[in-house]
Amino acid sequence: MAVVLLCSQGPGQWPGSSSSSSSMMAGPSLARLVAAVLLGAALCAAQPGVGTLDVREAQxxxxxxxxxxxxxGTHRCGGALLSAKWVLSAAHCLDxxxxxxxxxxxxxxSLSEPEPSTRLYDVSRAVRHPYSLPDSLEHDLILLQLAEEAALGRAVRPLPWQQExxxxxxxxRCDVAGWTVGTPIGRRPDLLEALLPVLVRSGCNLRALNDERGLVGVTERQICTDLRRRDRCRGRALGDSGSPLVCGGVLEGVVTSRGHLCGDPSGPGISTRVSSYAPWIRSVLEDGAGN
Structure with a gap:
């Protein structure tokens, strides 16, 4: 399931160009071609670690x-268990x-096969970030308080989250997992995972983004990762929004744009940077500690 990204062609070759075709150009046309090649080289050089993107079933x-x-009773989004009573996800999942x-x-x-380790919990309270809006990907966080403490064990354990x-x-290199619907694997909805490289934010903002909510740029409170794949999912990618972006065993981001596990060659993946919301997250968790 590997895919060769645009930058893997080398900074000196623009897709579809060749030395024979460029030698036929002159004047302004040649200048524009050189400028385009230089821009492509700069973008590739500014995005270390971009190579192939593989999606596989998680252990x-x-x-x-x-x-x-x-x-x-239907899977809507992923989430991360922060404590025995709190799950962090994306606010737009409940729009x-x-x-x-x-x-x-x-x-x-698995979401289709019974497992002795699974348990469904009711949610007693959903706390959206106060500035989250349905038509925006900014501040896209929601904290879900479970009605009772989760039974922790080998299959259920909180994830440390970045507070600095x-x-x-x-x-x-960060990893993301989720139960994406319409996967390239084409099997029952078991948990999938992918390893994603973090990209330079300025480079992300120069790439066209393909999101129905009209996202026009990646802010300082978001993380940009590369998604480009050749083997796209069948149909629309759903189900991995809200999933944790984990780097070095620590929660760093919450997936906010669709298609992290399916890939989207027209734009990068966007995750909300958890550490920039640490004061809000701590305040909600502390406020609910006695409930």
Whole structure:
């Protein structure tokens, strides 16, 4: 399932160009071609670590922090268990007028096969970030308080989250997992995983983004990762929004744009940078500690 990215062609060759065709150009046309090649070289040089992107089935229960956020018994989004009573996900996962609070499935690898480790928990409270909006990917976080403490064990365990407000260096390899619908694997919805490189934010903002909510740039409170794949998913990619972006065993981001596990050659993947919201997350968790 590997895919060769644009930059793998080398900074000196623009896709579709050749030395014979460029030698026929002169004057302004040649100048424009040179400028385009130089821009492409700069973008590739500024994005270390970009190479191939593979999606595969995760080892069962190797990510005991994974949560399936469900509405009316159907998987809606991923999430990360922060403590025995709190799950962090993306606020837009509950847009669309869901009449009731969601439920959270913990301890799962498969969403279609019964497993003794799984348990479905009711949610007693959903706390959206106060500045999150349905038509925006900014501040796209929601905290879900479970009605009772989760039974922790080998298949259910909280994930440490980044509380120091810091940027991830470009080229950092992070992983994401989720139960994406319409996967290239084409099997039952078991947990999938992918390794993603962090990209330079300025480079991401120069690439066209293909999101129905009209995202026009990546902010300082977001993380940009590369998604380009040749083997696209069948149909629309759903289900991995809200999933944790994990770097070095620590939660660094929450997936906010669709298609992290399917790939989108027209634009990068966007995750909300958790550390930039650390004060808000801590305040909500502390406020609910006695409930």
């Amino acid at each position: 069962p229960h190797a990510r005991p922090y994974m949560a399936s956020v469900q509405v009316n 669309g007028g869901a009449p009731e609070l969601p439920q959270v499935l913990l301890g799962a690898h 407000d810091r940027e991830l260096p470009p080229g950092t």
